[in-house]
Amino acid sequence: MSALPPPIDRVAVLPQAQDDVFSPPKRGFFKRNESLILGGGTVFLLLAIWQAFWSAGKISPLFFSGPSAIAARFWDAATHGQLLSDLRYSGINFAIGFALASVAGVILGVIIGWYRRVDMLFGPLLTALYATPRVAMVPLIIIWFGIGMWSKVFIVFITAFFPVLVNTIGGIRAVDNDLLRAARAYCASDWQIFKTVAVPGSVPFILTGLRQGVALGLIGVVVGEMFGGSQGIGFMVAYGGQTFATDTLFVGVLIIAFAGILLTAAAEKLERHFSRWRPER
């Protein structure tokens, strides 16, 4: 028998304690879907109250609308009206404008960020343009491009272009000095540094730019269609407003909001995918 009692009792307690701390907690249905349930609940409750007021006739259809009226209008427009063609029209304008803005923004951003001289040449000009509210230029753009689709495409282009450009420039500039030095120590050429350090390092910045570009480009396409033309979701909203068809107006607004949520979520997903290497925040 040893004089000292072995410290077994403590050791015996440990595994239990570890289990509690380190094994993933077993979570119920509610816990797993908590944010969805709570967030959806709020929306649902609000809709219910809104509908109750609408059904009770407390809301004038001249100034506002109700969920059931909007849903009915949506169904009608989708099956008999030109909702689908409007949606396609806006979608195509947005897609072309946004694609052009992304390509131009990334390419120019990379060049301006990398070459100091190019920045000196174009920096002040771009800052001036960036500071100008793009929406204020819409009438001018319509004078240039007419009321057809190309004026809309161009409006999307200039609204989405700047966030992509500015973020790309920032990303290329934010090159980590330690990485630069390491690359140099292994005899990297300028081109290799550009390819292996500057570009991959700026990917998260570029994606942030694209996400902001999506949001602004959506505003662009709607505003463009409101100012001139006879098609598209923006036109639908403007037309609904002019004719006091508040239900039509709401259908348009909700579609825009939904598109915004969807596209931003897609962009965020992309961002997260390409930032896997970043430490968890």
Place this chain on the structure above:
Amino acid sequence: MVKLAIEHLTKRYWRGSREVLALADVSLSVEDGEFMAIVGPSGCGKTTMLNIVAGLLPYEQGVVEIDNKRVAGPGADRAVVFQHSSLLPWRTIIGNIRYGMELQKRFDKHTMQERTEHFVKLVGLSGFERHYPSELSGGMQQRVNLARALAADPKVLLMDEPFAALDAQTREFMQSELLKIWSEARKTVMFITHQINEAIYLADRVVVMSARPGRVKDVFRIPFGRPRTLSLKRDPRFLEIEDTIWQLVEEKPERIGMTV
């Protein structure tokens, strides 16, 4: 045979119009296959010297030669292990280990693949090939850094306080790992550190530098054979050398006379 020779190297920095003398007439040489450690107070120009040898900093006065060829920029004959791991955060461990080879284009694809696998194993990171640097501990990151340098197959390995950011235990572990790896790879090493016992434990010779401007104060030949174990650090002879170097480093410049 002398691998690396530094003769009368003087380096000045310019801060606006103010001049900072970082290195003043430094001369030292490192033999082929030798492990040379350099200690000295903070700001004495150790990093400056290493960056000059790496070809990352220009120098105006003096001579820096590797294999009797003047250093005039980075080269595949040298590889650097920096204090901060400076790994590409968006590349996995194997991607980072092959990075140096990739830039230097000395090996074909197949050889790069083989060497990468070899050095992953050598630094003990098998199983972490697909991890990103942010998922590794500081010690593991420094192993990747070391593997990247070794995989590039340099003749001279330059290390600037590679273990400074590690805790004491990890640091000791990395020291003995480094010795193990070095005994296989047998590179010429220039190893900079703040820790005197680290320098003695690792090196064949220890260079002691004086505070700014950096000069070589003394060079100690470390008499211990290899392989060395960590218990060597408690050997009375080891402690004696450590004590001597301590006193030398702590000496105020005034006491040894700042002329020379």
